[in-house]
Amino acid sequence: MEAFHDFLKLLDSFLGGNALFPFILLGTGLFFTIFLGFPQIRYFKHAWKVVTGKFDTEDSPGDTSHFRALTTALSGTVGTGNISGVAFAIFLGGPAALFWMWATAFFGMTTKFVEVTLSHKYRDKTEDGTMAGGPMYYMDKRLNMKWLAVAFAIATVISSFGTGNLPQSNGIATSIEETFGFEPWIVGSVLGILLALVILGGIHRIAAVTSKIVPFMAVIYLIGALAVIFANLGNIVPSFVSIFSDLFTGSAATGGFLGASIAYAFNRGVNRGLFSNEAGQGSAPIAHAAAKTKEPVSEGMVSILEPFIDTILICTITGLVILSSGVWKEKHVNVFERSSLEIVAGNYAENDEQDRDNLYRYLNHIDGSSVEKYNGEIQVVSGVAVSGGFTIIHARSLAEDVVFTVGTDEDLYTGTLKVVDGGFIKDNLVLTGKSLVHSARLTTIAFTKGYFGEFGQYIVSIGLLLFAFSTAIAWSYYGDRAMTYLLGARSIMPYRVVYVAGFVWASFSDTELVWTLASVAIVVMTLPNLFGILMLSKEMKSSVKDYWVRFNKENKS
Known part of the structure:
Protein backbone atom coordinates (compact mmCIF):
# COMPACT_ATOMS: atom_id res chain seq x y z
CA MET A 1 0.00 0.00 0.00
CA GLU A 2 2.87 2.40 0.74
CA ALA A 3 4.20 1.87 -2.79
CA PHE A 4 0.73 2.49 -4.22
CA HIS A 5 0.42 5.63 -2.13
CA ASP A 6 3.80 6.87 -3.35
CA PHE A 7 2.57 6.33 -6.92
CA LEU A 8 -0.63 8.29 -6.18
CA LYS A 9 1.37 11.12 -4.64
CA LEU A 10 3.52 11.24 -7.77
CA LEU A 11 0.37 11.45 -9.92
CA ASP A 12 -1.07 14.12 -7.64
CA SER A 13 2.08 16.21 -8.01
CA PHE A 14 1.44 16.32 -11.77
CA LEU A 15 -2.34 16.78 -11.46
CA GLY A 16 -4.06 18.22 -8.37
CA GLY A 17 -0.78 19.30 -6.82
CA ASN A 18 0.38 20.93 -10.04
CA ALA A 19 0.72 24.70 -9.72
CA LEU A 20 -1.25 25.23 -12.95
CA PHE A 21 -4.40 23.35 -11.95
CA PRO A 22 -5.83 25.95 -9.52
CA PHE A 23 -5.28 28.66 -12.15
CA ILE A 24 -7.09 26.57 -14.79
CA LEU A 25 -10.04 25.93 -12.47
CA LEU A 26 -10.39 29.48 -11.15
CA GLY A 27 -9.56 30.93 -14.56
CA THR A 28 -12.44 29.06 -16.19
CA GLY A 29 -14.86 30.29 -13.53
CA LEU A 30 -13.53 33.85 -13.84
CA PHE A 31 -13.87 33.76 -17.64
CA PHE A 32 -17.51 32.64 -17.56
CA THR A 33 -18.31 35.04 -14.72
CA ILE A 34 -17.20 37.99 -16.86
CA PHE A 35 -18.41 36.52 -20.18
CA LEU A 36 -21.94 35.93 -18.84
CA GLY A 37 -22.10 39.07 -16.70
CA PHE A 38 -21.86 37.69 -13.15
CA PRO A 39 -24.78 35.23 -13.33
CA GLN A 40 -24.09 33.99 -9.79
CA ILE A 41 -25.25 37.41 -8.57
CA ARG A 42 -27.82 38.40 -11.21
CA TYR A 43 -29.71 35.10 -11.26
CA PHE A 44 -29.40 34.16 -7.60
CA LYS A 45 -32.91 35.28 -6.61
CA HIS A 46 -34.46 33.74 -9.73
CA ALA A 47 -32.79 30.42 -8.92
CA TRP A 48 -34.63 30.21 -5.58
CA LYS A 49 -37.94 30.78 -7.37
CA VAL A 50 -37.20 27.96 -9.80
CA VAL A 51 -36.36 25.57 -6.93
CA THR A 52 -39.69 26.24 -5.23
CA GLY A 53 -41.50 25.11 -8.40
CA LYS A 54 -42.96 28.50 -9.27
CA PHE A 55 -42.40 27.99 -13.00
CA ASP A 56 -43.03 24.21 -13.18
CA THR A 57 -45.36 22.65 -15.73
CA GLU A 58 -46.84 19.15 -15.43
CA ASP A 59 -45.89 18.01 -18.91
CA SER A 60 -42.16 18.72 -18.47
CA PRO A 61 -39.94 15.72 -19.28
CA GLY A 62 -37.78 14.26 -16.52
CA ASP A 63 -37.70 11.95 -13.52
CA THR A 64 -37.76 14.25 -10.48
CA SER A 65 -38.47 17.81 -9.29
CA HIS A 66 -36.06 20.77 -9.24
CA PHE A 67 -35.84 20.54 -5.45
CA ARG A 68 -35.08 16.82 -5.44
CA ALA A 69 -32.51 17.25 -8.22
CA LEU A 70 -30.89 20.00 -6.13
CA THR A 71 -30.87 17.91 -2.94
CA THR A 72 -29.48 14.91 -4.82
CA ALA A 73 -26.69 17.08 -6.24
CA LEU A 74 -26.16 18.70 -2.83
CA SER A 75 -25.98 15.30 -1.19
CA GLY A 76 -23.17 14.56 -3.62
CA THR A 77 -21.28 17.71 -2.63
CA VAL A 78 -22.20 18.15 1.04
CA GLY A 79 -20.12 15.37 2.51
CA THR A 80 -16.72 14.81 4.08
CA GLY A 81 -15.45 17.82 2.13
CA ASN A 82 -17.46 20.03 4.48
CA ILE A 83 -16.20 18.35 7.63
CA SER A 84 -12.95 16.56 6.80
CA GLY A 85 -12.00 18.57 3.70
CA VAL A 86 -12.06 21.98 5.38
CA ALA A 87 -10.06 20.62 8.30
CA PHE A 88 -7.57 19.05 5.89
CA ALA A 89 -7.19 22.33 3.96
CA ILE A 90 -6.52 24.34 7.13
CA PHE A 91 -4.17 21.64 8.41
CA LEU A 92 -2.14 21.90 5.19
CA GLY A 93 -2.38 25.59 4.33
CA GLY A 94 -3.41 27.42 7.48
CA PRO A 95 -6.28 29.95 7.73
CA ALA A 96 -5.69 31.40 4.23
CA ALA A 97 -6.76 28.08 2.67
CA LEU A 98 -10.34 28.94 3.67
CA PHE A 99 -10.26 32.09 1.52
CA TRP A 100 -9.29 30.07 -1.53
CA MET A 101 -12.16 27.68 -0.82
CA TRP A 102 -14.45 30.75 -0.93
CA ALA A 103 -12.93 31.92 -4.20
CA THR A 104 -13.40 28.47 -5.71
CA ALA A 105 -17.05 28.52 -4.63
CA PHE A 106 -17.81 32.04 -5.93
CA PHE A 107 -16.45 31.42 -9.40
CA GLY A 108 -17.62 27.82 -9.19
CA MET A 109 -21.22 29.03 -9.01
CA THR A 110 -20.86 30.22 -12.60
CA THR A 111 -18.92 27.15 -13.73
CA LYS A 112 -21.66 24.90 -12.35
CA PHE A 113 -24.34 27.02 -14.04
CA VAL A 114 -22.62 26.44 -17.39
CA GLU A 115 -21.90 22.72 -17.06
CA VAL A 116 -25.40 21.89 -15.80
CA THR A 117 -27.11 23.91 -18.54
CA LEU A 118 -25.12 22.33 -21.38
CA SER A 119 -25.40 18.81 -20.00
CA HIS A 120 -29.15 19.14 -19.43
CA LYS A 121 -29.58 20.45 -22.97
CA TYR A 122 -28.13 17.27 -24.49
CA ARG A 123 -29.50 14.66 -22.08
CA ASP A 124 -30.95 11.36 -23.36
CA LYS A 125 -33.72 8.96 -22.40
CA THR A 126 -32.28 5.50 -21.68
CA GLU A 127 -33.60 2.00 -22.42
CA ASP A 128 -35.35 1.82 -19.03
CA GLY A 129 -37.14 5.14 -19.62
CA THR A 130 -35.08 7.24 -17.19
CA MET A 131 -33.11 10.36 -18.13
CA ALA A 132 -29.34 10.22 -18.47
CA GLY A 133 -27.16 13.27 -18.81
CA GLY A 134 -23.78 14.72 -18.00
CA PRO A 135 -20.80 16.18 -19.83
CA MET A 136 -20.27 12.96 -21.83
CA TYR A 137 -23.52 13.64 -23.67
CA TYR A 138 -22.67 17.15 -24.86
CA MET A 139 -19.15 16.00 -25.68
CA ASP A 140 -20.59 13.24 -27.84
CA LYS A 141 -23.70 14.83 -29.36
CA ARG A 142 -22.56 18.47 -29.69
CA LEU A 143 -18.77 18.45 -29.87
CA ASN A 144 -18.66 15.18 -31.82
CA MET A 145 -15.77 14.06 -29.62
CA LYS A 146 -16.69 10.49 -28.78
CA TRP A 147 -13.19 9.82 -27.49
CA LEU A 148 -13.45 12.71 -25.01
CA ALA A 149 -16.92 11.57 -23.90
CA VAL A 150 -15.62 8.04 -23.27
CA ALA A 151 -12.59 9.39 -21.39
CA PHE A 152 -14.83 11.55 -19.23
CA ALA A 153 -17.23 8.68 -18.50
CA ILE A 154 -14.33 6.44 -17.45
CA ALA A 155 -13.01 9.26 -15.26
CA THR A 156 -16.49 9.58 -13.72
CA VAL A 157 -16.52 5.91 -12.77
CA ILE A 158 -13.05 6.25 -11.22
CA SER A 159 -14.06 9.45 -9.45
CA SER A 160 -17.25 7.86 -8.12
CA PHE A 161 -14.89 5.80 -5.98
CA GLY A 162 -12.21 8.46 -5.44
CA THR A 163 -14.62 11.29 -4.62
CA GLY A 164 -17.96 9.90 -3.56
CA ASN A 165 -17.18 6.51 -2.10
CA LEU A 166 -13.81 5.89 -0.45
CA PRO A 167 -13.27 9.23 1.37
CA GLN A 168 -16.87 9.21 2.63
CA SER A 169 -16.61 5.72 4.08
CA ASN A 170 -13.21 6.42 5.60
CA GLY A 171 -14.41 9.69 7.13
CA ILE A 172 -17.47 8.06 8.69
CA ALA A 173 -15.49 5.12 10.10
CA THR A 174 -12.76 7.38 11.54
CA SER A 175 -15.27 9.63 13.26
CA ILE A 176 -17.43 6.79 14.61
CA GLU A 177 -14.36 4.97 15.97
CA GLU A 178 -13.12 8.19 17.59
CA THR A 179 -16.49 8.91 19.21
CA PHE A 180 -18.09 5.53 19.92
CA GLY A 181 -15.16 3.12 19.69
CA PHE A 182 -16.66 0.85 17.03
CA GLU A 183 -14.21 -0.97 14.77
CA PRO A 184 -14.03 0.67 11.30
CA TRP A 185 -14.71 -2.58 9.44
CA ILE A 186 -17.94 -3.08 11.42
CA VAL A 187 -19.10 0.44 10.60
CA GLY A 188 -18.22 -0.03 6.93
CA SER A 189 -20.02 -3.37 6.70
CA VAL A 190 -23.27 -2.14 8.28
CA LEU A 191 -23.36 1.02 6.18
CA GLY A 192 -22.40 -0.97 3.09
CA ILE A 193 -25.58 -3.04 3.49
CA LEU A 194 -27.69 0.11 3.92
CA LEU A 195 -26.01 1.69 0.89
CA ALA A 196 -26.87 -1.35 -1.23
CA LEU A 197 -30.52 -1.20 -0.15
CA VAL A 198 -30.80 2.46 -1.20
CA ILE A 199 -28.95 2.47 -4.51
CA LEU A 200 -30.71 -0.62 -5.82
CA GLY A 201 -33.86 1.48 -5.99
CA GLY A 202 -32.44 3.81 -8.64
CA ILE A 203 -32.92 7.57 -8.99
CA HIS A 204 -36.44 7.67 -7.52
CA ARG A 205 -35.39 6.09 -4.22
CA ILE A 206 -32.11 8.01 -4.20
CA ALA A 207 -33.90 11.34 -4.70
CA ALA A 208 -36.50 10.47 -2.04
CA VAL A 209 -33.86 9.59 0.55
CA THR A 210 -31.53 12.52 -0.13
CA SER A 211 -34.37 15.08 -0.12
CA LYS A 212 -35.03 14.10 3.50
CA ILE A 213 -31.43 13.62 4.68
CA VAL A 214 -29.94 16.87 3.35
CA PRO A 215 -32.14 19.40 5.21
CA PHE A 216 -32.12 17.33 8.41
CA MET A 217 -28.36 16.89 8.52
CA ALA A 218 -27.76 20.60 7.81
CA VAL A 219 -29.85 21.63 10.84
CA ILE A 220 -28.07 19.21 13.19
CA TYR A 221 -24.65 20.31 12.03
CA LEU A 222 -25.51 24.02 12.24
CA ILE A 223 -26.68 23.74 15.85
CA GLY A 224 -23.46 22.04 16.92
CA ALA A 225 -21.26 24.48 15.02
CA LEU A 226 -22.96 27.58 16.42
CA ALA A 227 -22.50 26.18 19.94
CA VAL A 228 -18.72 26.25 19.36
CA ILE A 229 -18.66 29.60 17.53
CA PHE A 230 -20.63 31.43 20.25
CA ALA A 231 -18.54 29.80 22.98
CA ASN A 232 -15.41 31.21 21.29
CA LEU A 233 -16.97 34.45 20.08
CA GLY A 234 -13.92 36.48 21.08
CA ASN A 235 -11.82 34.50 18.58
CA ILE A 236 -14.10 35.02 15.56
CA VAL A 237 -12.72 38.42 14.53
CA PRO A 238 -9.07 37.29 14.93
CA SER A 239 -9.95 34.19 12.87
CA PHE A 240 -11.27 36.31 10.02
CA VAL A 241 -8.23 38.59 10.29
CA SER A 242 -5.88 35.60 10.03
CA ILE A 243 -7.69 34.34 6.91
CA PHE A 244 -7.03 37.60 5.07
CA SER A 245 -3.66 38.53 6.58
CA ASP A 246 -2.20 35.10 5.87
CA LEU A 247 -3.46 35.41 2.31
CA PHE A 248 -0.59 37.75 1.43
CA THR A 249 2.10 36.47 3.79
CA GLY A 250 1.47 32.75 4.23
CA SER A 251 0.67 31.29 7.65
CA ALA A 252 3.38 31.70 10.24
CA ALA A 253 4.38 28.92 12.61
CA THR A 254 2.17 28.84 15.70
CA GLY A 255 1.85 26.12 18.31
CA GLY A 256 2.53 22.76 16.67
CA PHE A 257 1.75 24.19 13.21
CA LEU A 258 5.05 24.76 11.38
CA GLY A 259 3.63 27.24 8.86
CA ALA A 260 2.46 27.23 5.24
CA SER A 261 3.53 29.27 2.22
CA ILE A 262 1.16 31.39 0.12
CA ALA A 263 1.51 28.98 -2.81
CA TYR A 264 0.80 25.93 -0.66
CA ALA A 265 -2.32 27.49 0.91
CA PHE A 266 -3.55 28.55 -2.54
CA ASN A 267 -3.06 25.13 -4.08
CA ARG A 268 -4.55 23.13 -1.22
CA GLY A 269 -7.42 25.56 -0.65
CA VAL A 270 -8.52 25.44 -4.29
CA ASN A 271 -8.11 21.67 -4.40
CA ARG A 272 -10.20 21.12 -1.25
CA GLY A 273 -12.73 23.70 -2.46
CA LEU A 274 -13.24 21.69 -5.62
CA PHE A 275 -13.58 18.49 -3.61
CA SER A 276 -16.24 20.16 -1.50
CA ASN A 277 -18.46 21.84 -4.11
CA GLU A 278 -17.40 19.89 -7.26
CA ALA A 279 -17.91 22.97 -9.47
CA GLY A 280 -16.30 22.15 -12.81
CA GLN A 281 -15.92 18.47 -12.04
CA GLY A 282 -18.96 17.55 -14.11
CA SER A 283 -20.71 15.47 -11.46
CA ALA A 284 -23.69 17.68 -10.58
CA PRO A 285 -24.95 17.83 -14.20
CA ILE A 286 -25.62 14.09 -13.98
CA ALA A 287 -28.06 14.61 -11.10
CA HIS A 288 -29.65 17.70 -12.64
CA ALA A 289 -30.29 15.83 -15.90
CA ALA A 290 -33.12 14.01 -14.13
CA ALA A 291 -35.02 17.25 -13.34
CA LYS A 292 -38.43 17.78 -14.90
CA THR A 293 -38.08 20.86 -17.09
CA LYS A 294 -38.04 21.93 -20.72
CA GLU A 295 -35.56 24.70 -19.93
CA PRO A 296 -31.93 23.62 -19.47
CA VAL A 297 -30.95 27.17 -18.46
CA SER A 298 -33.41 27.23 -15.56
CA GLU A 299 -31.93 24.01 -14.22
CA GLY A 300 -28.49 25.55 -14.62
CA MET A 301 -29.65 28.43 -12.45
CA VAL A 302 -30.77 26.01 -9.75
CA SER A 303 -27.22 24.64 -9.62
CA ILE A 304 -25.86 28.12 -8.81
CA LEU A 305 -27.16 27.55 -5.29
CA GLU A 306 -25.01 24.48 -4.66
CA PRO A 307 -21.54 26.03 -4.19
CA PHE A 308 -23.16 28.81 -2.17
CA ILE A 309 -24.83 26.41 0.28
CA ASP A 310 -22.02 23.87 0.27
CA THR A 311 -18.92 26.03 0.54
CA ILE A 312 -19.77 29.64 1.31
CA LEU A 313 -22.18 28.62 4.08
CA ILE A 314 -21.35 25.15 5.43
CA CYS A 315 -17.57 25.13 4.86
CA THR A 316 -17.25 28.62 6.35
CA ILE A 317 -19.06 27.47 9.49
CA THR A 318 -16.73 24.46 9.79
CA GLY A 319 -13.69 26.68 9.20
CA LEU A 320 -14.74 29.15 11.91
CA VAL A 321 -15.30 26.29 14.36
CA ILE A 322 -11.77 24.98 13.75
CA LEU A 323 -10.04 28.39 13.76
CA SER A 324 -11.92 29.94 16.70
CA SER A 325 -11.42 26.85 18.88
CA GLY A 326 -7.65 26.90 18.17
CA VAL A 327 -7.39 23.12 17.82
CA TRP A 328 -5.82 23.35 14.34
CA LYS A 329 -2.48 24.33 15.90
CA GLU A 330 -2.62 21.96 18.90
CA LYS A 331 -1.05 18.52 19.21
CA HIS A 332 -3.20 15.60 20.32
CA VAL A 333 -2.50 11.96 21.15
CA ASN A 334 -3.19 9.77 18.13
CA VAL A 335 -2.05 6.63 16.32
CA PHE A 336 0.37 7.69 13.58
CA GLU A 337 -0.52 6.86 9.99
CA ARG A 338 2.43 5.50 8.05
CA SER A 339 1.67 7.67 5.03
CA SER A 340 1.85 10.83 7.21
CA LEU A 341 5.01 9.69 8.99
CA GLU A 342 8.50 10.78 8.09
CA ILE A 343 11.86 10.35 9.83
CA VAL A 344 14.41 13.11 9.08
CA ALA A 345 18.11 13.19 9.88
CA GLY A 346 19.20 15.43 12.76
CA ASN A 347 17.64 16.70 15.97
CA TYR A 348 15.12 19.51 15.48
CA ALA A 349 13.28 21.53 18.12
CA GLU A 350 10.15 23.67 17.76
CA ASN A 351 11.48 26.37 20.06
CA ASP A 352 14.55 26.89 17.84
CA GLU A 353 13.77 29.57 15.22
CA GLN A 354 16.34 28.27 12.75
CA ASP A 355 15.02 24.71 13.04
CA ARG A 356 11.44 25.88 12.46
CA ASP A 357 12.44 27.84 9.37
CA ASN A 358 14.34 24.83 8.04
CA LEU A 359 11.35 22.54 8.57
CA TYR A 360 8.97 25.16 7.13
CA ARG A 361 10.94 25.21 3.88
CA TYR A 362 11.11 21.43 3.78
CA LEU A 363 7.38 20.88 4.31
CA ASN A 364 6.37 23.59 1.85
CA HIS A 365 8.83 22.48 -0.84
CA ILE A 366 10.79 25.75 -0.75
CA ASP A 367 14.46 25.90 -1.75
CA GLY A 368 16.98 26.49 1.00
CA SER A 369 16.14 23.66 3.40
CA SER A 370 18.93 21.38 4.59
CA VAL A 371 16.51 18.78 6.00
CA GLU A 372 17.12 15.28 4.63
CA LYS A 373 15.37 11.96 5.06
CA TYR A 374 16.92 9.69 7.66
CA ASN A 375 18.68 6.46 6.69
CA GLY A 376 19.95 4.27 9.48
CA GLU A 377 18.86 2.45 12.62
CA ILE A 378 16.88 3.39 15.72
CA GLN A 379 17.36 1.57 19.02
CA VAL A 380 14.13 1.07 20.99
CA VAL A 381 13.75 -0.25 24.56
CA SER A 382 10.30 -0.95 26.06
CA GLY A 383 8.60 1.16 23.41
CA VAL A 384 10.87 4.21 23.75
CA ALA A 385 13.65 5.27 21.35
CA VAL A 386 17.00 5.43 23.17
CA SER A 387 19.23 6.40 20.23
CA GLY A 388 19.50 9.86 18.65
CA GLY A 389 20.37 11.61 15.39
CA PHE A 390 16.83 11.68 13.99
CA THR A 391 13.52 13.53 14.33
CA ILE A 392 10.04 12.05 13.84
CA ILE A 393 7.60 14.15 11.83
CA HIS A 394 3.96 13.18 11.75
CA ALA A 395 1.12 15.13 10.13
CA ARG A 396 3.49 17.99 9.26
CA SER A 397 4.47 18.49 12.91
CA LEU A 398 7.21 17.38 15.27
CA ALA A 399 5.98 14.27 17.09
CA GLU A 400 6.18 14.09 20.88
CA ASP A 401 6.00 11.29 23.48
CA VAL A 402 6.28 8.61 20.80
CA VAL A 403 5.65 5.02 21.86
CA PHE A 404 6.59 2.05 19.62
CA THR A 405 4.38 -1.05 19.73
CA VAL A 406 3.94 -4.13 17.54
CA GLY A 407 1.04 -6.34 16.52
CA THR A 408 -2.65 -6.09 17.22
CA ASP A 409 -2.01 -6.59 20.97
CA THR A 444 -14.45 16.30 15.94
CA ILE A 445 -12.05 17.73 18.54
CA ALA A 446 -13.06 21.30 17.59
CA PHE A 447 -16.74 20.52 18.23
CA THR A 448 -15.91 19.60 21.85
CA LYS A 449 -14.75 23.18 22.51
CA GLY A 450 -18.28 24.64 22.65
CA TYR A 451 -21.28 24.72 24.96
CA PHE A 452 -21.99 21.03 24.42
CA GLY A 453 -18.51 20.05 25.62
CA GLU A 454 -17.65 16.42 24.92
CA PHE A 455 -21.15 15.85 23.54
CA GLY A 456 -20.14 17.99 20.55
CA GLN A 457 -18.23 15.06 19.12
CA TYR A 458 -21.49 13.14 18.73
CA ILE A 459 -22.90 15.92 16.57
CA VAL A 460 -19.89 15.63 14.23
CA SER A 461 -20.20 11.86 14.10
CA ILE A 462 -23.93 11.97 13.33
CA GLY A 463 -23.50 14.87 10.90
CA LEU A 464 -20.61 13.20 9.14
CA LEU A 465 -22.52 9.93 8.98
CA LEU A 466 -25.46 11.61 7.24
CA PHE A 467 -23.33 13.94 5.10
CA ALA A 468 -20.98 11.27 3.85
CA PHE A 469 -23.57 8.52 3.46
CA SER A 470 -25.77 10.75 1.30
CA THR A 471 -22.71 11.66 -0.80
CA ALA A 472 -21.97 7.98 -1.38
CA ILE A 473 -25.59 7.48 -2.45
CA ALA A 474 -25.48 10.34 -4.95
CA TRP A 475 -22.15 9.31 -6.42
CA SER A 476 -23.36 5.77 -7.00
CA TYR A 477 -25.94 7.34 -9.33
CA TYR A 478 -23.26 9.37 -11.13
CA GLY A 479 -21.21 6.23 -11.63
CA ASP A 480 -24.09 4.13 -12.91
CA ARG A 481 -25.07 6.86 -15.42
CA ALA A 482 -21.47 6.81 -16.68
CA MET A 483 -21.56 3.01 -16.91
CA THR A 484 -24.86 3.26 -18.80
CA TYR A 485 -23.21 5.54 -21.33
CA LEU A 486 -20.16 3.27 -21.67
CA LEU A 487 -21.65 -0.24 -21.62
CA GLY A 488 -25.42 0.07 -21.41
CA ALA A 489 -27.96 -0.61 -18.67
CA ARG A 490 -26.72 -4.19 -18.09
CA SER A 491 -23.49 -2.86 -16.58
CA ILE A 492 -25.23 -1.02 -13.74
CA MET A 493 -25.67 -3.96 -11.35
CA PRO A 494 -22.03 -5.21 -11.49
CA TYR A 495 -20.90 -1.61 -10.95
CA ARG A 496 -23.11 -1.25 -7.88
CA VAL A 497 -21.73 -4.46 -6.36
CA VAL A 498 -18.14 -3.24 -6.76
CA TYR A 499 -19.16 0.19 -5.48
CA VAL A 500 -20.55 -1.25 -2.24
CA ALA A 501 -17.47 -3.47 -1.80
CA GLY A 502 -15.21 -0.42 -2.20
CA PHE A 503 -17.23 1.43 0.42
CA VAL A 504 -16.65 -1.35 2.94
CA TRP A 505 -12.92 -1.62 2.14
CA ALA A 506 -12.29 2.12 2.52
CA SER A 507 -13.66 2.15 6.06
CA PHE A 508 -10.49 0.54 7.40
CA SER A 509 -7.96 1.95 4.89
CA ASP A 510 -5.29 4.60 5.36
CA THR A 511 -6.91 8.06 5.51
CA GLU A 512 -4.19 9.99 3.70
CA LEU A 513 -4.00 7.36 0.95
CA VAL A 514 -7.75 7.75 0.39
CA TRP A 515 -7.50 11.54 0.25
CA THR A 516 -4.61 11.40 -2.21
CA LEU A 517 -6.64 9.09 -4.46
CA ALA A 518 -9.52 11.58 -4.21
CA SER A 519 -7.25 14.43 -5.27
CA VAL A 520 -6.10 12.53 -8.36
CA ALA A 521 -9.60 11.32 -9.30
CA ILE A 522 -11.06 14.84 -9.16
CA VAL A 523 -8.58 16.25 -11.64
CA VAL A 524 -8.88 13.49 -14.26
CA MET A 525 -12.61 14.19 -14.32
CA THR A 526 -12.42 18.00 -14.15
CA LEU A 527 -9.96 18.82 -16.94
CA PRO A 528 -11.97 17.25 -19.82
CA ASN A 529 -15.14 18.96 -18.57
CA LEU A 530 -13.51 22.40 -18.38
CA PHE A 531 -12.17 21.93 -21.90
CA GLY A 532 -15.65 21.00 -23.14
CA ILE A 533 -17.57 23.91 -21.61
CA LEU A 534 -14.97 26.40 -22.85
CA MET A 535 -15.46 25.04 -26.36
CA LEU A 536 -19.20 25.78 -26.05
CA SER A 537 -18.96 29.21 -24.43
CA LYS A 538 -20.71 31.01 -27.31
CA GLU A 539 -23.56 28.49 -27.32
CA MET A 540 -23.94 28.96 -23.59
CA LYS A 541 -24.29 32.71 -23.97
CA SER A 542 -26.89 32.40 -26.72
CA SER A 543 -28.83 29.79 -24.68
CA VAL A 544 -29.10 32.19 -21.75
CA LYS A 545 -30.24 35.01 -24.04
CA ASP A 546 -32.90 32.80 -25.67
CA TYR A 547 -34.14 31.65 -22.27
CA TRP A 548 -34.83 35.17 -21.08
CA VAL A 549 -36.59 36.04 -24.32
CA ARG A 550 -38.94 33.06 -23.86
CA PHE A 551 -39.35 33.67 -20.14
CA ASN A 552 -40.26 37.34 -20.52
CA LYS A 553 -42.68 36.54 -23.35
CA GLU A 554 -44.47 33.79 -21.38
CA ASN A 555 -44.72 35.83 -18.20
CA LYS A 556 -46.07 38.89 -19.99
CA SER A 557 -48.78 36.78 -21.57
Missing part, protein backbone atom coordinates in the same frame (compact mmCIF):
# COMPACT_ATOMS: atom_id res chain seq x y z
CA GLU A 410 0.13 -3.41 20.97
CA ASP A 411 3.08 -4.98 22.80
CA LEU A 412 5.86 -2.52 23.65
CA TYR A 413 8.67 -2.98 21.15
CA THR A 414 12.29 -3.61 22.04
CA GLY A 415 14.94 -3.95 19.37
CA THR A 416 16.55 -2.25 16.38
CA LEU A 417 14.43 -0.57 13.71
CA LYS A 418 15.82 0.02 10.24
CA VAL A 419 14.86 3.26 8.48
CA VAL A 420 15.23 3.70 4.69
CA ASP A 421 14.44 7.04 2.99
CA GLY A 422 12.64 8.30 6.06
CA GLY A 423 10.35 5.28 6.49
CA PHE A 424 10.31 2.20 8.70
CA ILE A 425 10.82 -1.20 7.08
CA LYS A 426 8.98 -3.19 9.76
CA ASP A 427 5.35 -3.76 8.68
CA ASN A 428 3.51 -4.44 11.94
CA LEU A 429 5.05 -1.49 13.78
CA VAL A 430 2.59 0.99 15.37
CA LEU A 431 3.58 4.45 16.62
CA THR A 432 1.45 6.44 19.07
CA GLY A 433 2.18 9.95 20.27
CA LYS A 434 1.27 13.62 20.15
CA SER A 435 1.11 15.50 16.85
CA LEU A 436 -1.21 17.68 14.85
CA VAL A 437 -4.35 15.93 13.63
CA HIS A 438 -6.39 16.56 10.50
CA SER A 439 -9.55 15.66 8.59
CA ALA A 440 -12.56 14.36 10.53
CA ARG A 441 -10.61 13.99 13.78
CA LEU A 442 -9.66 17.68 13.81
CA THR A 443 -13.27 18.77 13.31
